[in-house]
Amino acid sequence: MAQREVARAVADQAIARLGARLLPSAVPADVAEFRNGAGNAVGSLDVHRGSPGSSIDFMLQSSLHCKVPNGAIDITSILIFLNALTDAPHFLLELIQGSSTSIVVILDLLPRKDLAFHPDYLQKYYEETRMDEQRGKIEELPQTRPYRSPSLFVRSACSPTAIMVSIDCGQGGEKALEEIMHGQLATVIQEVLQIWLDNCVDSTTEMDEVERDCLLKRDRIVRSKSIEVDLTANLPRMFGPDVSSRVITEIRKAFGVQEP
Template sequence: MLRPEHCLRLLPPVATPGLAASAAPFCCPLHRRGAVHQFRPPRAPALRLGGKPSSAVRASAGPDAAVAPAPPEMPQREVARALAEKAVARLGPRLLPSAVPEDVAEFRNGAGNAVGSLDVRRGAPGSSIDFMLESTLHCKVPNGAIDITSILIFLNTMTDAPHFLLELIQGSSTSIVVILDLLPRKDLALHPDYLQKYYENTRMDEQRSKIEELPQARPYRSPSLFVRSACSPTAVMVSIDCGQGGEGTLEEIVHGQLAAVSKEFLQIWLDCCADSTAEMDDAERDCLLKRDQIVRSKSIEVDLTASLPRMFDPDVSSRVISEIRKAFGVQEP
């Protein structure tokens, strides 16, 4: 979950009901020219990317707290849901059913201004799939909202093929940050055959250029050197800003070019990575496992432990982080 670190740091601290009115205004760098996205009444009852809505959102904060409404059905959620359904349909029996507790599958804070969902499906025994994780976060603040949608599909040490990553971060109705990549699991300079197999032969750069050549797109550079070093040279890392009054243009881009490129990234991953196996000796496998663990631990450290406690009550964020640690195979510090 390699999200833009500087954006997440600007989320407001967790507000108690008595302090909600005095929370600092949201000042997200994702919108530079456009108007801040205004929170609108929900059109869809469910928050999760997949599955059925449950009563966990209401139950997670007690009977006296107002229920945080689900956000409107945004274009990026629709794109992510279509990708998740495509992945599940292809992977089929290689994925186990979700075992995430209800109070983590859907959760909210006591102040009622943030809601989230998490779904984790582990790989079946004998499968090269380690886990598939889908998550959404929506935080309402006095002058807008931030919405984050993620899909991660990680492989285990039966293969050295890349992982799949999609992260969509919207802090304005006219702008969105996109991080889309097949995360390499080897040093590409030391393994040119790996670079050729997964990135050159699959013509990943052509897909990246379809997004970067949009007139509304600007390169996104994470302030975290670790995040930038973990991604491939063909990663889509852009901020798409359509300017004031550009809500319709952004929606067209998300449903059009972004949806098409994301679908192609996933198709390449499904065709070239999901079914891949690799013969490795113990030393190679240990090195691969160590690298995976570093990436997972660092993403939790940089991302979740910094952002979730600012959005959700300590008990809620603790439950969610614990489930993600379990999926990532990362022990508590």
């Protein structure tokens, strides 16, 4: 499946570059792979914590597959979050596919500061890295439409160069979509990851205590809120309360946030 292949290539690229900065996977077997009672939904979760002294907080990969009456829903996520040694953006990729001819893509360097308050941060990570050109490469495809997350919070948390699009190739467009995914989309995801690897992973930021507290607090709010919006809303529907509570517990652990 194109979605999985593209995500795997990106994850491999990240893991190869991050190397010893990542600790071995640390997820119990019944969360590394999980399914629902009815057998129509299956998921996987993999979390690597960052090694001590590195700027990596964690790398999280997840995939969900759920059969529905007219086909299946597939969601793949790759998050690589940094810790408070730096204020550089996190890496975020989410692919949400509800049919074989269309896909929603969310790809961003997730900002960790208020961009309107910190134009220097905006310039460093978004203007100088020419992130907007990557967005342009996807949005110029005629099959692409802007995707507005129904969550205003998700829209607020993303950067102004975030790629948030729905690519719809219409009836009979299975092959066209596969070509885009293996072509322009895979290229742009890899390039954005490369920009992130080159500009964010090895950066360290001098911060006084107030700044670090503020960064940590903001990180925590964004993480809690993402779990609330993204997972606690969807997982129980797909996997029932027991499985999803086990999975969400592991994700909370990775994110370092408590239940609300």
